[in-house]
Amino acid sequence: MGKEGKGLSVWGLTMLALGTVVGGSFFLGSSVAIRAAGPSVLLSYVIGGILVYFILSALSEMTVANPVAGSFRTYTEQAFGRGAGFTVGWVYWTGLVLAMSSEATAVSILLRGWFPALPLALLGSGIIAGVTLLNLLGAKRLSRLESGLAAFKLLAIAAFVLIAAALIAGFGTGGAGAVGLDVVRGQSIFPGGIAGIAGSMLMVMFTYAGFEVLGLAASETGNPGVTIPRAIRYTIVLLVGLYLAAIIGLFLLLPPARVSEQVSPFVSALSLYGLGWAGTVMNIVLVSAILSTMLASVFGLGRMLRSLAEEGHTPAWMRDRADIPYRGILISGGAMLAGLWLGMLLPQGVYLFLVSSGGFSLLFSYVIIMASHYRLRKRHGGPLIRQHGLRGYPYTSWIAIVSLVAILASMPLIPGQGGGLAAGVMFVVLFAGIYALTALRKARGTGRYQRRPLPVPAARVQMEAAEELEGKRERGQGIKKGAGIKQGK
Template identity: 60%
Template sequence: MSKEGELSVWHLTMLALGTVVGGSFFLGSAIAIRTAGPGIIISYLLVGVLVYIILTALSEMTVAEQLPGSFRTYAEQMFGPLVGFVVGWVYWTGLILAMSSEATAASLLIKSWLPTSSLSLTSILIIIGVTFLNLLGAKILTTLESGLALIKLSAIVAFILIGIALILGLVPNKTAIGLGALTTEPLLPTGISGIAGSMLIVMFTYAGFEMIGLAASEAEDARSTIPRAINYTVLGLVGLYSLAIVVLLPLIPTAGLTEEVGPFVAALNRVGINWVANIINIILIIAILSTMLAAMFGLGRMVRSLAKEGSAPSWLKDKGDIPFRGIIFSGISMLAGVGLAYILPSEIYVFLVSSGGFSLLFVYVIIMATHYKFRKNKGCPPSGNCQLRGYPTTSLFALFFLIAIIVSMPLVPGQGSGLIAGLLLVAFYSLSYIFIKVYSLIKSNEEISLIKLLGIEKLNKKENTRQRNMSIKSLKPATNWEVSEELVINKSDTKKSKQ
């Protein structure tokens, strides 16, 4: 690891935005908008508040301790090695499967321009390129990621400006749209259920912001850099997303949106600006590649953290600034994920890939549960820097909100399989940890017990030590007399002993 951080507020913010702003917003948001109608703006604002709470909670823990593995390591500290093992590997597996499908999606977009290109070969080349760029180091990668993120953000800003011009009638030969489609649509065409049904997909459009935590140990002056980067990330995301949706709504009826065409392309096509479709496709490819680059950054560091704690094979340990082995291992695993698409029946492959969304939501639940216990045990970070106001209410609100989103997954078409696949993933890694632990105890001739399997004895020792330290700090003499008479050697007794 770097002794001195290289990543500035700008790098961290662009890394987070590069991970978050991807195909789920440019393409997948159409389903959420159609489900909630114009009320989708409420969904984006509500989830924006949720993202702020989660990121601020993560920031508090990061300010207190900059540790490799971020949320995985904090979870292990609070709940034991089983939780740390499971959350680390579930996050890694979910991202690997999701990014494998993203590589395939990018290949399909490229094939629309190059019909003779091979889907499998293009996917392989994309993954190799993403892996190689990550091997160049955090500073070079985040500089590149900043450029790609700027392109994506500029595309959103351009859409907002074009939309405002269309609404106000500033485009030559175009009549002012005004409120347009909004005049014929109710705010909540399907009621509150529409808002609830859109929450999961809206959450996915924000997903990936946890990358700031994984980069924290490589940030310069993390205690001031991380909170600022988080504030800029949240303000940037909520601001741009909300403005883009507000501008979109007058341009096209929400019921007319489909998952085949992105909402921005559909809106501009409807008003006669057809040439924008190809540009948006280019932006979409850039968005996917940018997301893959940032995801690989986090995957390599997660593997290094797991290996360091003995939760991954020892040959994956890395001592340098760049987690070469973790990155290469993740790259090979992505290639294997692409291979599965051609080996397994399509239904099974889609089932596996759908676990990616659950994996991220699972991580966010763990972050909030960890923060609740972390703050309860350790209080505020150094210098009393309590960033998350309203604790514990805010932590519990976010925790229950996230659980509600997970429970609602079967209500969204195509997401029920994601919940099942995700739960199976959690069960698989839980059983894997227990099997490894049992084998280790048998090998060392130790007694097998539930406490040892869960690693609770380590947590108990830490808790007892913490309480003992607190007790020692609280021991104070009641009066000066107690100090002079009981704790200090009496001079007259010393004289008598000399005689």
């Protein structure tokens, strides 16, 4: 867009993506996937990494061909029309706003353990205000802060892998019992079978979710054709590599039966070997992880709202004319505050029903990314760019779409996620209905204008013009007839 955003480098963009992806869902939510699939959850993470690679490759191809601020929302509109672009943009924005208001509540609960005198509402409001104001500094300054937070999270995962390796090698075990291969010996690799892997895929994809910010940041880079593909490769390698290393370390330290969904599996593993300080350290990591995710999410929310405004999908006053989408960021922050207070006013069940739509909105967006890429590339008659396209098209497109739809359909099988599917579908129907009603109203208004009788002076002018045109036509025909008679002589 403007000069402010052109400073985003490959590393800054990678850290922005990792800042969004690596959050509480991995440090805490991975326990749900481990309980469902046991050691075979490693296969789930590999499958999830392959799906992310397909989605990011498709997004990269469209982004390099057309690096716009609206990213996948704009590509959806190009592929399926304005109604689809309107619906996808608002479903994504609403779901992510509600999810981030919930994240603010989660980090407030963690912080209140250190500051018990502070009210939960005050802590949550302060966090949302802070991440919103930091986003007003612009993409270049934000990427520096995000790089620091993302690096801290990645170092925490790397540190766990190193500690696990030391414990497996026999250093500092303190006679805690089995360690290394002895932990998994005699265990079933596929305790839940195919159903266990399928049941874990939802939580695994949640731990990968957030990478779409790479597309939303495309217009903030100086050379998207080089920066975006490189950032995607670095993101994939770091994510999949660290995730797999950390999960392998977990299984070599902690039997799956001892994994609790209420406690981070990393804390449980380290505490088992006398590292009691792990709980405090992990809380610090969790706080930084959630704050980092919120910072990067507000970045994406502001750009998404600016894209909606530029296409006329919002009231005119929401449009940003500056390099930094100040209005989009402030409105998104205000909506997150409203979501936070909504959670304190509504019954808990109703609020959780709405908040759980966040996961649906992300997976729904990934389905749309793949479908839009498939249609645009088919319409184009070949790859959208000379290089960095989706390999294996169209088979990889079909595999990704079918897999993502299957994961969405499995949401009711995971405790607490059935409401996410219902709420997400409700938002899709709601926004599609709003667009349809608005379009119908505009069409009727246009029809009334066209059927309105012409004023008398205007009608008279048209009649006189028609008579003059008819006279010219008759005179022209007479000249042609006279010429024909002369030629006959």
